[in-house]
Amino acid sequence: MQIRVQRGFFTSTIGLTILGIIFGIFVIAGGIFTYYYMKYSRMIDARLSGNILQNTTQIFSAPEHISAAQAWGPDELTDYLTRVGYRPEPDPNALGQYTVQGDTVDVRPSKLSYFGGKNALAVKFRGKSIRSIRPLEGGAEMDAAEIEPELITNLFDSAREKRRPVRYEDLPVMLVDAILSAEDKRFFEHGGFDFIRIAGAAWADIRHTSQHYQGASTITMQVARTFFLSTDRNWRRKLAEALISLELEQRFSKQQIFEMYANEVYLGNRGSFGIRGFSEASVAYFGKDIRELSLPEYAYLAGIIRAPNYYSSADRHPERGGQARDRVLTQMLENKYITAQDVEEAKKEPMNIVHATSSGREAPYFVDMVKDHLLDEYSENQLLSENFRVYTTLDPAL
Template sequence: MIHRTHHRPQSPRFWVLLLAAAWLITPPLAAEGPRLVEEVGRREFRIYSDGFPLKTGGHVGRMQLEKRLKRLGYQRVKAKPKKPGRFFWGNQTFWIYQRRHIQRGKNKPERLFGLKLQGGVIRGAVNAEGKPLSAAKSDGLMLEPELLAESLDGDRAKRVAFALDDIPEQVWRPLLAAEDARFFSHHGIDARALGRSLWANIKAGKVVQGGSTITQQLIKNRDLTPKKTLGRKASEAVRALQLEAKYSKEEILEAYLNYVYLGHIDGLHIYGYGTAARCFFGKDLADLSLAECATLAAMVQGPNRLAPHRHPQRVKKRRDWVLSRMAELEWADADAVARAQREPVRTKKDALPATGKGRFLAWVAEILGDEHKRRSNNKRGFVVYTSLDPLLQEAAEKEVARRGDKRLDTALVALDAETGGVLAYVGADPTDRRDDFDRARLGSRQPGSTLKPFILLEAFSKGFGKDAVTPAGRIADRPLEIDIDGKPWRPKNNDRKFHGTVSVRSSLRHSYNVPFVRLGRAVGYARVAARFEDAGFQVPRPIPPSFLLGAIETSPLSLAEAYTVFATGGVRLEAQPIWQTEKPNGGRLKRYRRDSNRVASAASTWLVRELLADVVANGTGKAGKLKDIRAYGKTGTSSNRRDAWFAGFAGSVVCVTWVGNQKDGKVRVSGGNQAAKLWRGFMNQAATARPPKDVPKPNNIVASWIDPKTGHSVKAGKRGAYEEQFRRGTVPNRKRWWRINKPTPVIE
């Protein structure tokens, strides 16, 4: 409960009349948002994550639902919640009382709903009365977006938000003592304070005292405009009156405390009391002493000039004045003030969490600059609804940092297999703030064997000549020489061995190079190159045979987009970092729609999918195997062993990891080692958080048992044989006595 100090209220009539003309040219305050603390000024940036989908089949524990709700400020209660912002985790129902919020630009009302559980798995949803929701509405439930950043430069420390009711008066009383003692009695403009400051400035012959109220300061700070013009002052005053008419004093004070600028540490700007308490004193806001609270209030006048870690004596002088002012106003006991004034200024800086979101924000800024040039050039604000999943982003950054090697560079991109939304994005080591190069999007490197599945897409689709290519097809793995401009090219396998005649499945499982060169040559370089280009790769002209082994360049982001083909059943999704942009005070600027195109048939894609699962289960991708969930993927290593890749998908997440060595020539990397282990570490969290996308098996896919020695079909369950998938009409002949010495054809 806030105990106000009352003064005789001043009449706002004079100010309303004086500023009536300015009212006509001043834009109204934003009306959206459940609280003032969630509204924005005209020049502010607010970048949101996407809402998290609560889909049937998801496990509430593995998706970290409780953690996600607490990050959004929800409180866990012991029974079915009765107020918004609460949740109850029962054995059979997980109840969530969702707050009013904005989802991709749409206003969503507060609502109570329950997730029906069976063994922790979501099996459906019910409304507040316990009546089942339709399947479509159940899978349409989403948590609200989380605020990711308030700057596109990545130069703001993450704001530690709080509610005024959760902190003691001792935290904010020093601020009012220093800046606006009559806060609870004026109407947004304090005529007495203005007159006092004017007289003080006249006597001093310069500006020594300001007359702005907390309300006016909030508006000025959140509009982010430093101009000191009469028009701005008039607009600021009018907006202060509007704000006071619309919101309570407590809401205005809470917003101010959450947004006030308090300097910078190591290049990261500190906004809000909650963040400052952590960064300067290593404490939660509620645990600060009276002296520390007065130090924060003192800093407001000049956050960097009075920074406690750089200028302790300077800020102590201002702090002691703030404490004296509290004693003068009888807001603090004289003995307590005296004790606080004797304390030296001590700081205990919390290590500011490094973040890899900087590269993602730079990408967002680039898009905004292209799409809204005039607005960007004028430094007008934006509200941006992105596709990022904050928990997966955090997991990706931690995994990259944990497996980091200062001699190596790293990148990770994760996409939603249903929408193309960018779920996680790490362009380099997140702990290295000096490295601002984005390797996820701008780093072009050779992808190696990660391109082999796209050769199979073309081979399975059209075969070669009159012959179909199947997963059981047989290829010669013997020495090969190809003439390139009069010079011989002799491709080799990674193990420096040849393996006789091998199946297509075995060739991909072990990533044999020579069989894939033979297959690509038989199908036709031009046809394979065209398939590559459909998937988003660039192939040089004239087409070099080495492109079959990944001797072209691409980025982790482009490779992730290409691998959505296998996760969707043949459709390539373009990565979507943004869903919608708006003006800070409302009004849509642009809605971004998913861009997709079909690259291959569902049948051909299905055959490649099954082979990719085999690569992870039994082949070079074993290091990417996940717990309790089927994974699909392919390793890749460049010919000079400077680039290692793992590309694949599991659950409804497509992920590509890249580890590269551009610094130490002695260090070699491998897709089956560094890249696969990084992929597994991240995907063990990501794939379980998002249930698998349903890709039905095409009707024209059939199964048959195959003799691995001859490639013929045999009786089901025959010893030594294995079950293989085929497009209908391409199943090999059955093994007969007259064909015993005539195995299926071999691609030479």
């Protein structure tokens, strides 16, 4: 049996040459891809080694005092404990746990707390006042006791940016829904690239109208840009952003990527400080913990992302705050996270954005004094790279 191979274009000298060139191009492209993939892999390792959340020195108030007959109800106590980092269920990363049993709230500090696992209390209530306080480990009733200090602020870095780290599990569902609606509604479905969104953005650009403007970057791509790259708009940065996005999706869960985003996204300036992350923004704009906000306040924070320097002045230009809030409320309605009635009620609710020079509990002059004292003992790099906890004598109620 004899096999004959007919001569064709790809078996000719020219055809084989072209095939060789194509193969060579693929080999070179593969080599370049592998080189940059490894380069950005090392960059990710260096930037995100250890804890995903950035280390920083935290400044706390003095311990909160409670006493028998004090006008404080059980809801107020549990709200305070939640705000300072306690949880109603066991959590090894929490500062403590509280449990509600009838008219009694049990408070159990963890080893991470100011009390180092000690000072467990049973606080009993009569209506909206404290009836009695006693140690959970046994002993006589106490006239007064101390509970966990409150975080005042994190020390800012040399760029005067402030952060208040929060874990994904502690992000309110309503805030997550607002962010997804505003920035990347298919985040939990795609692998780092949303081709539907990219096509939509390209079509909007073709139409050349600002009212149809939309970005093509997914949350993963924004994390890649925020953590590792500059804001320069050129093809090299776009390619790097794409490669890093692929690596992030392979190496981290969606929840971890979202957590990075929620803690590092730029959300405008308050006074002379840049605000990074939603937890810090909730204090900066509303003077409240992130778990205490309402639907329109969550919508406003998510709406800032598109133009942070424009919308962050909503305390002076209330119409800008309304624009950011209403846009995200409409997107949340389209994505079926809320109802039309929710939108109507949220638009009627006033947004009490605090003035940029008086954003909540932060005691700026006191913090500056504490920082100056710390710089006498430690370098600025140590204060910004280590998880120091500084407990002070400040009473936030004064």
